[in-house]
Amino acid sequence: MEIFDYDNILLLPRMCRVESRSECDTSVVLGNRSFKLPVVPANMKTVVDEKICTYLAQNGFFYVMHRFDIDNVAFTKDMQSKGLFASISLGVKQPDYDTVDSFVADGICPEYITIDIAHGHAESVKNMIQYIKAKIPAAFVIAGNVATPEAVIDLENWGADATKVGVGPGKVCITKLKTGFGTGGWQLSALKWCARVATKPIIADGGIRSHGDIAKSIRFGATMIMIGSLFAGHEESPGKTVEVDGKLFKEYYGSASDFNKGEYKHVEGKRILEPVKGPLMNTLIEMQQDTQSSISYSGGTKLMDIRKVNYVILGGDNAGEHLLM
Ligand SMILES: NC(=O)C1=CN([C@@H]2O[C@H](COP(=O)(O)OP(=O)(O)OC[C@H]3O[C@@H](n4cnc5c(N)ncnc54)[C@H](OP(=O)(O)O)[C@@H]3O)[C@@H](O)[C@H]2O)C=CC1
Numbered sequence: 001m002e003i004f005d006y007d008n009i010l011l012l013p014r015m016c017r018v019e020s021r022s023e024c025d026t027s028v029v030l031g032n033r034s035f036k037l038p039v040v041p042a043n044m045k046t047v048v049d050e051k052i053c054t055y056l057a058q059n060g061f062f063y064v065m066h067r068f069d070i071d072n073v074a075f076t077k078d079m080q081s082k083g084l085f086a087s088i089s090l091g092v093k094q095p096d097y098d099t100v101d102s103f104v105a106d107g108i109c110p111e112y113i114t115i116d117i118a119h120g121h122a123e124s125v126k127n128m129i130q131y132i133k134a135k136i137p138a139a140f141v142i143a144g145n146v147a148t149p150e151a152v153i154d155l156e157n158w159g160a161d162a163t164k165v166g167v168g169p170g171k172v173c174i175t176k177l178k179t180g181f182g183t184g185g186w187q188l189s190a191l192k193w194c195a196r197v198a199t200k201p202i203i204a205d206g207g208i209r210s211h212g213d214i215a216k217s218i219r220f221g222a223t224m225i226m227i228g229s230l231f232a233g234h235e236e237s238p239g240k241t242v243e244v245d246g247k248l249f250k251e252y253y254g255s256a257s258d259f260n261k262g263e264y265k266h267v268e269g270k271r272i273l274e275p276v277k278g279p280l281m282n283t284l285i286e287m288q289q290d291t292q293s294s295i296s297y298s299g300g301t302k303l304m305d306i307r308k309v310n311y312v313i314l315g316g317d318n319a320g321e322h323l324l325m
């Protein structure tokens with residue numbers, strides 16, 4: 001198997017078919033809806049809150065609300081009362097089952113549910129997918145996180161509508177160091193490996209450091225890309241603002257860090273400071289423009305045309321040109 005990551009792959013241009021990058025369509029379909037961009041801010045406490053989720057939904061972007069210290073039923077009702085879709089996260093413990101029961105009791109159903117645990121290839125996830133599908137079958141279920149084709153096959157067979165791939169590539173992740181496991185350092189080739197067997201959409205999660213990594217993820221099989229650090233640190237971001245030597249930063253911490261958990265137990269995440277980088281919409285606009293450029297370099301007009309390009313691996317044992325025959 002070829003092992004590579006975002007920083008040692010480049011995609012190869014094909015002859016341009018547009019006169020302007022504005023002709024390139026970056027939209028993507030997930031479930032019953034189409035979104036402007038194939039990216040979603042990570043469902044983490046320092047990345048999204050109710051206000052940002054509302055803003056994203058109102059402006060045609062996908063979002064996933066985090067699952068920490070939040071009333072998912074009230075959140076769903078609030079979003080739907082505004083005519084917006086609801087996209088929530090659940091764990092696999094008793095309170096998460098109680099939440100599903102409350103949806104049934106109140107006769108409501110979020111449009112998207114992400115089952116979000118560290119080791120998503122687990123019986124607990126199978127049980128939760130099947131509970132949701134039995135009780136509120138209209139919900140589109142995203143399940144994860146996983147790292148292998150076997151896991152993608154199992155989650156799909158258990159009823160997941162999409163799988164989330166990425167164990168340990170995140171910027172505030174220390175899973176690799178603490179456990180010796182994961183896709184940290186080879187997330188892009190893990191995505192390629194998983195995409196070969198997937199029959200449903202894959203959300204690539206973690207490790208995105210530049211906008212060009214969005215096109216690389218699409219090329220290797222992602223339908224959507226979950227991003228934490230690039231979305232943390234905006235003016236609107238929920239992380240606490242910290243001043244260091246006269247410069248403003250916002251905190252960004254892992255969901256499995258002691259900062260999020262409130263205790264030091266099974267810690268697999270850390271806290272960092274991200275420089276404050278202006279309004280969120282500016283980043284979304286730049287991501288859209290950069291993704292339009294990516295599509296134009298692929299010789300296409302729409303997002304999935306990026307899947308057709310060849311690529312080179314830079315340096316290392318797998319170095320070379322990879323042509324689609
Ligand atoms: N994408 C990634 O690489 C990672 C992401 N995270 C994020 O951190 C947050 C907390 O995750 P998590 O700790 O799973 O959430 P929870 O604390 O809600 O744990 C979920 C359940 O899974 C169990 N569990 C967790 N890890 C394992 C494991 N390795 N083996 C067996 N059972 C396990 C827990 O039991 P118990 O605690 O008793 O073991 C608990 O019952 C999530 O948002 C998750 O996405 C965390 C690590 C890696």
Ligand SMILES: Nc1nc2c(ncn2[C@@H]2O[C@H](COP(=O)(O)O)[C@@H](O)[C@H]2O)c(=O)[nH]1
Pocket residue numbers: 042043044145166167168169170171172173174175205206207208226227228229230253254255256257268269270
């Ligand atoms: N191993 C851990 N991974 C975590 C933790 N909290 C979140 N995450 C994952 O990181 C991505 C975001 O990655 P980034 O590179 O874009 O910053 C996020 O979506 C989660 O999957 C954690 O505490 N430990």
